[in-house]
Amino acid sequence: MKSVRVQDVTFVSGMVELAGSLRVPVEADLAVAGVVLVGGSGPADRDNGTYFLPIQQHLVEAGFAVLSYDKRGVGQSSGDWRTATMDDLAADAGAALSFLRAQPEVQPQAAGLFGHSEGGWVALRASAARDDLPWVVTNSCPGVSPAEQERYALGNHLQGLHGDGHPEIRSTLTLYDQLTEAGRRNAEFPTAQQLVDNAGAPPGLAYYWGDVDERLWLFLKRKQDHDPTPDLLQLRCPHLALFGGADKTVPVADSIRIFAAAACHSARPHRATLTVEVFPGGDHRLQVDGSAALVPGYLDKVSQWLANHVTPSTGGSR
Known part of the structure; x- marks a missing residue:
């Protein structure tokens, strides 16, 4: 196991100060590539609960510097995520990337964004706004809107409670649809x-x-009809989309179709290739059977793909 230097850091995004953790391989003789991890929905801290911990460790051992941070209003970060727009959250991810790129151990041109779930929408929005990224990774990121994704997840939850065909499934989903329409009316x-x-x-x-x-409720209303397709069409870097085949939170097949349609669109820049990996048996966190164990091959696939898409350093050590 490689030695890792872990440092608590802070950086500014607009009017908020974000706090996070920077992990850097100690033995690195040359500047290394970097990864910013962007957490999922709700009050996600720098470790996204505990989910990011094995990902952080694996990426550092694979030779990457890793920065993760508390979402605004969470942990040691100021602000309030419930008052934030998608653009605000994307600006936070961009500020994290700029901070990581400024570190002396990191190749600026070889650092990109990895977003989990809602963090995938955030990473796509942040990536679409710039042309200097080597890659972007989305992890269990829906291709559909938040309203559609939440309905899919709720339907699966209700089926688990009641079994297929129970009348309460239809009535509860009808109520969900009424709430969604109320949000669109700005109720x-x-x-x-x-x-x-x-x-x-x-x-x-x-x-x-x-x-x-x-x-x-204000946050849900503001977010519910977010459409990731415009950001997908504006990408100017390779995109790795990771999914668990047993994800009951995100409609995986529909999301892949939307990602693929965007990749085939004539407006998409040629450099914005799409790689999709589906791990059978993996849930929303790419874990198996509700355990904390990640699906076999997942971590190696991530680090290998990133290594293959890193621009080699031309400047030597820094």
């Missing part, structure tokens, strides 16, 4: 809550609605 939170109360607050809806308050 206030009491109006949305009244819809839930009038429907008897079905227990299965708690999967989606259990933590929703006024501030989170």
Whole structure:
């Protein structure tokens, strides 16, 4: 196991200060490539719970510098993710990338973004805005909108509770659709809550609605119809899209079709190739059977693909 230097760091994005951890291989004689890890939805910290820990360790041992950070309003970062737009979150990822590229151990031209789940949308938005990235990686990132993705996840959750064909599945999904339409009408939170109360607050809806308050409702309304396709069409770098074949949170087949359609579009720059890897048996976190074990071959696939898409350093050591 290689020695790793771990350093707590802070950097600024607009009006917020973000806190994170920088991991660098100690033995590196030359400047190394770098990876910024962008966490998923909700209050994601720098380790995305514990999910990022084995990814961080593997990438550092493979010779990459790795920066991960607390989402705004989480951990030691200031601000509030619930008031943030997708552009705000993308600006945070861009600030993290700029900070990583400024480190003396890192090749600036060989550092890119890795986004998990919602963080994939963030990484795509940040990547579409620039032409200096060597690559972008999305991990369990939906190709559909948040509203469609949440409906898919809720449907799978309800099937697990009730079994196929139970009438409560249809009624709860109908209530979800009513909440989505209320969001599109910019309804206030009491109006949305009244819809839930009038429907008897079905227990299965708690999967989606259990933590929703006024501030989170504003965030959900703002985000629900985000479309990743415009960002996919503007990509100017290779894209690796990773999925678990048993993901019940993201519609994998639909997402792959959307990613592929964007890659085939005449407007997409030629350098923006698409590589898709689906790991059978992997869930939303590319783990197996609800355990913390990542699916076999996943970590090696990530590090090998990144190594193959890194621009070799021409400047020697730094």
